[in-house]
Amino acid sequence: MSEQRQLRLPNGLRVTLIHQPDARQAAALAQVAAGSHDEPERWPGLAHLLEHLLFSDSAAYQGNDRLMPWVQAAGGRLNATTLTRSSAWFFEVEPGLLAEGVTRLADMLAAPQFTPEAIAQESAVIDAEYQLIQQHTPSRREAALFTRVSAPSAFQRFHIGSRQAFGADSGALKQALHQFHQQFFHTGQISLWLQGPQSLDELAQLALRVSQSLPQGGEREPQAAAPGFVADADIALHTQGHGQLWISAYLRGDIDAIRDGVTLLREFLQDEAPGGAMASLRQRRWAQQLEVKWLCLDRAGGWLALQFDTDHPDAVCAWFSHALRALATTSPQQQRHYLHLAQQRFAALMPLDQLRERAFGFAPPAGAEGFMPLLRQLADAPQARLWSAASVQGEPVETQGFRLMLRAWRPVSVQDAPPALQFHPLAQPAAALTPPDARAPLLHLAADSAPATLLLRPDFFTALSPATAVGLDRQLRPLFALLRHQGGAAGWRESQGSWQLEAQLPSGCEAWLASLPDALRFPAKDRRAAPPDDVAIRELLRQLPQAVSITAGTGRWRAALHGGTAKQYAAVAQWLAPIVWDAGRPEQPERRGRQLIVDHPGKDSALLLFLPCPPAVPLAALRALALLMEPRFFQRMRVEQQIGYVVSCRYHRCADRDGILFALQSPDIAPDALLAQCHTFLQQLRIADDPQILESCRARLHALLAAPQEAVAAMQLALRRVGGLRDIDEASVAALTQTALHQAQTHLLNEWHSGVLLRTR
CATH class of the missing domain: 3.30.830.10 (Metalloenzyme, LuxS/M16 peptidase-like)
Known part of the structure; x- marks a missing residue:
């Protein structure tokens, strides 16, 4: 069980400490209350450029001693992001290295060098990134939705940055960077999160020590301005690939309470168990996927977007209103159940990913008190909706560095009655089950330990096609959701070029195991080619496993169980007998280009x-x-x-x-x-x-x-x-x-x- 402590140090630095006793990694995140909407209009992309430059030389750390190469050499992870009203830098390493990493993080925030060579290098990198993002469909969708904002004007500005935007006067650019840094990068504007197995007192001492190296300054008055939408706020955008609908609304009030309510809302809406919200969309073939994203977060509130993969935007718009009404009837017991699911989802994340959710994502609340007020506000809040698809025919609009094909759009009413929604917990009648007589050759590790974890993977040196992997994913998702409601967890993911199923099995899940072999039958071939990834290198990575493997997936699976009793092992081995058998030693691939x-x-x-x-x-x-x-x-x-x-x-x-x-x-x-x-x-x-x-x-x-x-x-x-x-x-x-x-x-x-x-x- 993790413990948390929040501090406001004498110099104004806000600190959040999380003691996670079982953590095998430690993480840090520093957030500055300044983002792309705070940069001068004269310098579009300045905040983004500063995000990059802070990873360059600082006063105390140059070359391979800088945070980025140091973390990479330690086998850790790091990244940074520039949002509308904040920027953040974060990393994860083994616990014994946390103090060294945080010291480097503080120095790069406090004393960046801004050498001409670094400015030229990162300007070129951002220019390449800008060219890449111009073809990035999610970025184009976001830019299209931003055109529906009447005020503030910052939403209409170009914020990515480019060589042209930064200009040829390197001295003026360096001065602008210095001024932006001096204005915002001080203790009154910085929040620091630390998480790891260290005690809260140890983390507090580390925070206090590194805070002394940060420039001191008072807290600025918040410049938050809630976005206002134009009168006809719905819009359609021409894009390649599958269709997508964004339903967005700006939510005002206590941002912490709003974020808590949205985290619980996401858990309800993404329920893929039979009868659940997402399952009902799939059953009608109205939508295949739903993601939730914050477009903007500040102290005045947050701009929320629900993103549906769909070819039926009219039906999904009607369904969403129906879903809000259904959610308003949920009981406290049901809300506590889905809150527990959100907490389980969060607990499974690595420390760095937990910190990112805490800072600007979807960290679960302690209770569900804010859920009903959120539903009422969502039902009444003005919406801006975006429909994007290859079928949209629009007129060219130049905005925010993009050339978009846009046209007016409004969803039409649908005649189909919306599907009934079910929310857990539900009474599950026990079914009489007869397992197969045979037993699969199931490897068993750490017998009698808990929890029982199952791994299923295709035979060695084989690779599932992207279409097969997606098809299996769709077949497995309802089963995975049911397991979550029963106290377990499961996932289907690609690991080292091989798709595999991972599941934590609670006791009494034989009905779930009985359904697993059918869900793992290879789906019928879908003749529709999946659209390529917008980013070329990611598309190549998607196709790499098939190019490296010796054959496509054969339907033969290898399996192992970690933990679990002898009774659990016997049940798993019996139910997996139809799809798992001893494949022997695999044939080694030929060495040919x-x-x-x-x-x-x-x-x-x-x-x-x-x-x-x-x-x-x-x-x-x-x-x-x-x-x-x-x-x-x-x-x-x-x-x-x-x-x-x-x-x-x-x-x-x-x-x-x-x-x-x-x-x-x-x-x-x-x-x-x-x-x-x-x-x-x-x-x-x-x-x-x-x-x-x-x-x-x-x-x-x-x-x-x-x-x-x-x-x-x-x-x-x-x-x-x-x-x-x-x-x-x-x-x-x-x-x-x-x-x-x-x-x-x-x-x-x-x-x-x-x-x-x-x-x-």
């Missing part, structure tokens, strides 16, 4: 190159080599040559094959030239005969092996070992030598032709 050219509507060039680990190269040597390559590749391609927005070189496991993955996306350089750059980089890579470098690689690999292992990771590793697939261990890491690193580099160059290449045309 492959090239796939992907048509993509975007203007950027993109390239993925996967170099499989040669049989003669120890896996520990490949992974150590990747650790050396990753920061150097980024430095050369992103910093020195400014290839583009996407630059990556790292170890990657895909469809059970280990290798090095190069990923590049550029607005200016053709795929063939990008490929040549990768080859030149590997040729010119110099590995110094320095014992410290070798020891650093060993230490990082040992740390990976020493980290506590989650149940799913333990089952993945056990299944690989049973299948005869190799992995690193303590002995192979200890045996790592400088010669092995050089040989790994040589083998990769010699077997360059065995790589799997995906590129845009």
